[in-house]
Amino acid sequence: xxxMTQSPSTLSASVGDRVTITCRxxxxxxxxxxxxxxxxxxxxxxxxxxxxxxxxxxxxxxSGSGSGTxxxxxxxxxxxxxxxxxxxxxxxxYFALTFGxxxxxxxx
Amino acid sequence: xxxxxxxxxxxxxxxxxxxxxxxxSGGSISSGSYxxxxxRQPAGKGLEWIGRIYTSGSTNYNPSxxxxxxxxxxxxxxxxxxxxxxxxxxxxxxxxxxxxEPGTAWGQGxxxxxxx
Numbered sequence: 001x002x003x004m005t006q007s008p009s010t011l012s013a014s015v016g017d018r019v020t021i022t023c024r025x026x027x028x029x030x031x032x033x034x035x036x037x038x039x040x041x042x043x044x045x046x047x048x049x050x051x052x053x054x055x056x057x058x059x060x061x062x063s064g065s066g067s068g069t070x071x072x073x074x075x076x077x078x079x080x081x082x083x084x085x086x087x088x089x090x091x092x093x094y095f096a097l098t099f100g101x102x103x104x105x106x107x108x
Numbered sequence: 109x110x111x112x113x114x115x116x117x118x119x120x121x122x123x124x125x126x127x128x129x130x131x132x133s134g135g136s137i138s139s140g141s142y143x144x145x146x147x148r149q150p151a152g153k154g155l156e157w158i159g160r161i162y163t164s165g166s167t168n169y170n171p172s173x174x175x176x177x178x179x180x181x182x183x184x185x186x187x188x189x190x191x192x193x194x195x196x197x198x199x200x201x202x203x204x205x206x207x208x209e210p211g212t213a214w215g216q217g218x219x220x221x222x223x224x
Binding site for chain 1: 145154156157160169170171206209210212214216
């Protein structure tokens with residue numbers, strides 16, 4: 001299985017901050033990496049697919065980068081609606097899909 | 109716009125089989141080339157991919173659950189289903205169904221508790 005390691009597990013930030021979350025794969029997944037946002041009691045919402053493509057309707061302050069084994073999700077200016085938990089997911093179809101452990105973005 | 113809705117018993121006894129159905133509306137489950145997946149999330153924990161079924165009917169499962177999982181599709185009802193056998197308390201979770209890889213559409217989730 002491909003293991004996905006996210007860091008940090010918790011992040012405290014203020015409105016307007018630039019926030020970066022990292023996801024590392026245990027082996028190369030090319031660009032088959034997605035980022036989701038999840039709020040309490042809700043299903044995850046897709047933000048980024050193929051490592052850097054912005055899902056339709058997602059604000060442009062969200063961006064993704066990376067390939068191979070190292071990936072980042074960046075929120076350029078944190079907004080009140082962005083306090084949530086973020087997950088990466090590899091979806092290389094040759095392997096079982098796996099999620100990272102999640103990063104909770106909290107109010108500082 | 110496609111919508112997904114999970115349904116099934118909210119309480120299952122240990123050693124029994126958990127059975128859930130995902131009903132798809134707003135589009136045909138057999139049109140297009142999509143994976144239809146099940147994902148679960150224990151309370152306060154992260155997401156775990158359970159498995160998927162392709163439009164063609166082929167399936168893939170999480171190796172850690174493979175011996176207990178069956179995912180099937182009923183195109184006449186526009187539904188796909190999950191069966192998880194020999195459940196224990198560790199299988200207590202919110203279960204989600206989703207379309208696509210990555211998941212562009214998700215159900216709202218349904219809580220399944222394993223308890224006697």
